[in-house]
Amino acid sequence: EAGVTQFPSHSVIEKGQTVTLRCDPISGHDNLYWYRRVMGKEIKFLLHFVKESKQDESGMPNNRFLAERTGGTYSTLKVQPAELEDSGVYFCASSQARGVYNEQFFGPGTRLTVL
Amino acid sequence: QKEVEQNSGPLSVPEGAIASLNCTYSDRGSQSFFWYRQYSGKSPELIMFIYSNGDKEDGRFTAQLNKASQYVSLLIRDSQPSDSATYLCAVKEGGSEKLVFGKGTKLTVNP
Numbered sequence: 001e002a003g004v005t006q007f008p009s010h011s012v013i014e015k016g017q018t019v020t021l022r023c024d025p026i027s028g029h030d031n032l033y034w035y036r037r038v039m040g041k042e043i044k045f046l047l048h049f050v051k052e053s054k055q056d057e058s059g060m061p062n063n064r065f066l067a068e069r070t071g072g073t074y075s076t077l078k079v080q081p082a083e084l085e086d087s088g089v090y091f092c093a094s095s096q097a098r099g100v101y102n103e104q105f106f107g108p109g110t111r112l113t114v115l
Numbered sequence: 116q117k118e119v120e121q122n123s124g125p126l127s128v129p130e131g132a133i134a135s136l137n138c139t140y141s142d143r144g145s146q147s148f149f150w151y152r153q154y155s156g157k158s159p160e161l162i163m164f165i166y167s168n169g170d171k172e173d174g175r176f177t178a179q180l181n182k183a184s185q186y187v188s189l190l191i192r193d194s195q196p197s198d199s200a201t202y203l204c205a206v207k208e209g210g211s212e213k214l215v216f217g218k219g220t221k222l223t224v225n226p
Contacts, residue, residue: 004158031212042119043159043203045213056213091158098212100146100166106158 002026004107006092012113018080021110025074025094032075033095033104034067035059038088049075050098082114117142119206121217130226134191136202138217141185144209148180148187151203153219159203163189194224 005024013019025032034046046065047057051072060067064083069075079086089111093104118141128134136150147166151159165171165178165187177190187206191198201221205214 033212033214035214035216042218043205043214043216045215048212056211059213095212100207102147102207102212103149103161103164104214105161106151108156108158 004092004094004105006090006107006110008110009108010111010113012115013082014115015084016081018078019082019112021077021079021090021092021112023075023077023092023107025092026096026105029094029096029105030072031055031095031098031102031104032069033093034075034077035091035093035106036088037091037109038085043091046077079112082112084114087112087114117208117215119204119215119217121202121204121220123218124220125223126220127223127225128194130194130196130224132194132224134194134198134222134224136189136191136204136220136222138187138189138204138206139185140187140204140206140215142206142208142215143182143185145206146209147207148178149205149207149214150176150178150189151205152198153201153203155201191222194222196224196226199223 032049037043045059049069089109092107150163163178201219204217
């Protein structure tokens with residue numbers, strides 16, 4: 001069974017540009033999560049999809065970030081316009097269920113560098 | 116601000132020793148507790164999860180949970196060089212699916 005995949009693995013852009021990150025969850029997983037880790041800090045939650053619906057977007061830092069999951073399969077996270085503080089590693093995770101016994105499986109991450 | 120704190124490390128142990136990793140959390144409503152292992156440049160990999168007070172053993176790994184003290188730990192017995200990685204403690208908030216992570220503890224097992 002394929003794991004969570006993310007594309008690209010690395011992205012280097014200039015401040016003010018737009019970047020779109022993609023996540024393909026494990027097949028059959030309705031729940032998809034975005035997290036990010038900025039330099040020296042802990043991994044932090046951004047948002048949670050259940051199928052195509054945003055269940056919890058309390059971690060989204062500001063309106064420069066837009067996440068979508070059309071059709072309830074893969075998801076994209078767009079940053080527009082990118083700022084220096086957006087640099088970090090963006091992780092996607094997926095899970096089959098929700099609740100106490102939920103296990104989230106993580107992808108390898110996309111390392112974003114904003115110059 | 117709900118927080119998860121881990122001993123800062125780095126932690127270095129000789130091969131064959133027991134490695135002890137500790138984590139405290141602030142949200143008393145937390146219900147699920149996870150230990151992820153992350154090799155450099157790789158994805159976090161779930162190695163243990165625990166929901167009930169007490170110990171949970173899986174091979175060389177034992178997770179311990181004390182909800183009264185808001186404390187969760189991971190013991191690695193017979194540590195191997197391949198266990199060298201960063202260990203992340205994550206806590207699921209009550210009523211939410213989000214994981215709150217600690218900063219991680221880097222473990223090095225010396226041959």
